[in-house]
Amino acid sequence: MHPEIDTDMAKELKDLTKRSENYSQWYNELVVKADLAEQAPVRGCMVIKPYGYAIWEKIQRTLDDKFKETGHVNAYFPLLIPKSYLSREAEHVEGFAKECAVVTHYRLKNAEDGSGVIVDPAAKLEEELIVRPTSETIIWATYKNWIKSYRDLPILCNQWANVMRWEMRPRLFLRTAEFLWQEGHTAHATREEAEQEARRMQQVYADFVEGYMAVPVVRGVKSETERFAGALDTYTIESMTQDGKALQCGTSHFLGQNFAKAFDVQFINKENKLEYVWATSWGVSTRLMGALIMAHSDDNGLVLPPKLAPIQVVIVPIYKNTDDLAQISAKVDILVEALKKKGISVKYDDADNKRPGFKFADYEVKGVPVRVALGMRDLEAGTCEIMRRDTLEKETVPFDGLEELIPNMLDDMQTAIFEKAKAWRDARMVEVNSYDEFKEKIEAGYFVLAHWDGTAETEAKIKEETKATIRCLPFGMKEEPGTDVYSGKPAARRVLFARSY
């Protein structure tokens, strides 16, 4: 940033919001300015700051409740996985091998030349340990001990944890080397039950992302090439960022008996016969925060849906001296209590070291849904100024009605934000019937519904030529046979293509 405009942060953010020109830079700066996260002094990792973490905690708590409602329990498995575990499932190891951090030694010692500590060569591990990129292997090695009979099933475990994938190019929240997530791992006696579980969790995710994050998603199933390493089916929810790219928000995998066979997990069924267990796994990560930021943010900063905003209402007093402040505070305190009783998180920012204008801008960047400003003028008139973050509309209203007005406003916003994002997304999701049109729409940042002949060759060619991938075979679409836009061969249905993060 140029020094002159560095002093004017509103203008600075405006400059950043040439989203079409350098969206990723805009996004990064937004994350930093909104005080959510920053790059860690460790390659590819991020520091999640308190305000950002507060949002993650809300996501975590809400989802955890949903998991409990659907009969799941939390457990915890080790961070380090013996290398041999990873090689048990062929496709799985192939999928993750390229991005694993490996522990080879267990001790350091002082260098003889006094230059600091070095790895003690004598402390080399017999078998290297892998920092988990995901926990299927160690969990299935454990489940083997837990499962003997059909009476032990189903096992419905979830784990909140961090994982590490040595990604080539990290981006805050979207793709960091270390990230926080939850991973559910379930074991079932029948194929039907496992498949149902995988679909059910996809639905839980979709409901959460749409209902709480206010981000519309496309539900569907992945093509074979895009499938999770080791899965028979990968169910996905895909959102759209404001630069028209797709973002995989959550996945739920039907693993069949692959992991049960790899880790020899068998049970005796009701017919007294040995059978391999059926499995699922499903997860969402801190990437959800990226989806949230990219879906709603505007030129003034973050826009948070009320259900996930750590601070839902901020009240800013405007005063000239301590007497004024005391009068304002007396009135505000009553409102704060009333709102808290309704379960609304409210912050009264009477800090004396920041001017009102600074606070206004600051809370806007942070995406606080509702702002109330109250000064001496208002005190005399019995009014206040109220602003909602999504529309930036300000109005002066009677102070006494706030207790009722604010909860309604928050509800309205939750719906309005979703509707706005959905209208935007829908307007950029089109059916195309020719390859020229396909390329044009992909280039313009659209979700493209096009016929696909079902072959991996066509899929690969399209990716090579347009950078677009099959995001999913969306659910709930009418069966409509046609011809593949690329190969011209017969195609059973349309699938969703887009460029993605």
Add this chain to the structure above:
RNA sequence: CGGGAUGUAGUUCAGUCCGGUUAGAAUGCCUGGUUUGGGACCAGGUGGUCGAAGGUUCGAAUCCUUUCAUCCCGACCA
């Protein structure tokens, strides 16, 4: 791992081509004062072994060599 760029104050950068006083600016931070209805102003102050190592030179942020790190574009990906 390929292509491109950059490392100078807490942060963003100027200075490097063409070597020459004590290395600058803005912002931040600290002190004092005036302010406070949309990111305040004035005055003073703090803050840098110029990424690291070696070389050339009377003299290096600047030239040369090596090295490390970061960022961007690809490949990979929740």
